[in-house]
Amino acid sequence: MKTFIKRLKAFGPYFFIMVILCCLSYFLVYQVSLLPNSYEIVSASKNELTIKSYNLYGAERNIQTVSWSKQDEWKSEAIEYQIKRQKEFLSLLFSTIGISTTLIVMHMRNRMRMWKAIFRSNLIFAILLPLIPLIDAWKAIQLYIS
Secondary structure, three states, rough: OOOHHHHHHHHHHHHHHHHHHHHHHHHHHHHHOOOOOOOEEEOOOEEEEEEEEEOOOOOOOEEEEEEOOHHHHHHHHHHHHHHHHHHHHHHHHHHHHHHHHHHHHHHHHHOOOOHHHHHOHHHHHHHHHHHHHHHHHHHHHHHOOO
């Protein structure tokens, strides 16, 4: 029982840092609009969308207005869905990278070698799992806009 409490006390500060990083990633994506290589809806109506695009660094690239005929009104809803999905996966990507980095620091402080700490923290999966649907959402948005 004492070893469990000792481990819990050692992991507690790292867990607190991970929770703060998850909250920070949510804040960055949804409140600050840090959206690298992404899109955001400025205004929407049934057959017209004004979309703001961002470059790789999260700076505003351009704003474009896209309109459709009555038959293609479904594209507006599809783009809104993909943009919402993109924000969710960006938040997840930032959170998992922050959690994995915290785990790497924790393992390295426990005298583990760097590559073993990276492997044990699952950094590769933390990047790839949210990145694949994120790329899919980017491609779908670009397809609907063009």
